[in-house]
Amino acid sequence: MVSKFYYEAKKRSSARGPKQLKRQRTAALQDLAEEVARNPSRQRLGVRLSSAALTPVRCQAERVKNSRHSASLNRRLRILEPAVLALVCFLSLAQFATISVGQQTSAPPTRAEILKGALTPERTCYDVTSYNLDLRIDPATKSLKGSNKITFKTVNDFTRMQVDLWSNLPISKIIFDDGKDARFTRELNALFVELPEQARKESVHSVTVFYSGVPVVAKRAPWDGGFTWDHDDEGNPWVVVTCPETGASIWWPNKDHASDEPDNMAISITVPPGLDEISNGRFKSKTVLPDGWVRYEWFVSYPINNYCVTFNIGKYAHFSDEYISADGEKLSMDYYVLPKNLEKAKEQFKQAKTMMAIFEKYFGKYPFYRDGYKLVECPHTGMEHQTCVAYGNHFLGGYRGRGSSAVGLKFDFIIIHESAHEWWGNSVTMRDIADMWIHESFGAYAESLFVEDQYGHDEAIKYINAKKGNVRNGPPNHRGIWPLSKKRPGHV
């Protein structure tokens, strides 16, 4: 039942620009999702898929053939072995089956769910163009303080808008257009801003939210949301954040709905002396402030989904490499690990370059050349943070040394799977959290392409067959949200 709210009021745009191109790609995938959802066979798993069931995928490839990422995907879909293609649909249909169950059996959505999932007029009235997040994070008090400036284009005239920020984080003030105070009210994890004057259609404005507080601590990162306040073996703070299901409003104010992403984002994180900080995008500057704390500035020059915005605070060793695409473009590859793991990482992370070549071959060029690619060691297993992939696989094969098949132990699952999300999840993003299957099923499919390319077709089939048990047909959690696996790790 919640899903119908998630599906309503989808935005389409014919305008050009990075955000619009991304929306067009994502909209095309959404069409595929809806076509598959209408197919009655989605209700039953384990059925052999007819060629008719595969048609939407092929149509999809045709429809998006002009996009830079889809040209090679389209070629790939045409030459795929039927069994491999069936897996894509199988995984996809599995997720739709869970959504369908939710639609039939769940209770009416709660107010909290509507505030989180619905595209209300207070959300659709504006289109985010940029975020400027500026935070000081203190590991000693496990607290944060700072602001986020939300710059937006107005879709229609309005004076009231919804922004999202969890209720445990107090707001001191909100400033409209860098000048006047704006009044606001809070309801659960939403916040309604009353602008001091009407924002007229097709104009550009900003609101800056100043806030502070003690953010939620993740109980079981990366699957639940929140901060991880950890230490390395030398006692240095090691602090990261994850929020794939809860959403980014668990730690910073934003329009927390997958349908809207900024065109770009500035991230400034200030940390205690002696610590490093790594965020998404390109490193801009490091400034030692008068009180000795250090401010790191990063800039994301592409649209970014809110839950992938991240920071990594710790004492890191850094090394780098360069990848050159088939057409000669250079991509910076930067790696940040705990100093004790430097030599292991230099060996293990060679797989990232192999991954890059294989995925570029099948899916088109890496989507974020301007911003580069990074792997950053983290205390949990991993997360697909855009251009700043969190890595916690202990430099082992498989999933921390485990795997459902022998071939699965031959490569580092986290490097391959989380990086696949750069294409499937970060470049092509769900417009609604109910469709997170787009990220995960195509991420899983990408693994099989990597195996096929590296170890051959037979091994790829064995790999796929060994993963069948991961396809679930259970009810959705959070009523309508596609469930990220909690029982079977490795599928975030």
Ligand SMILES: [Zn+2]
């Ligand atoms: Zn994943």
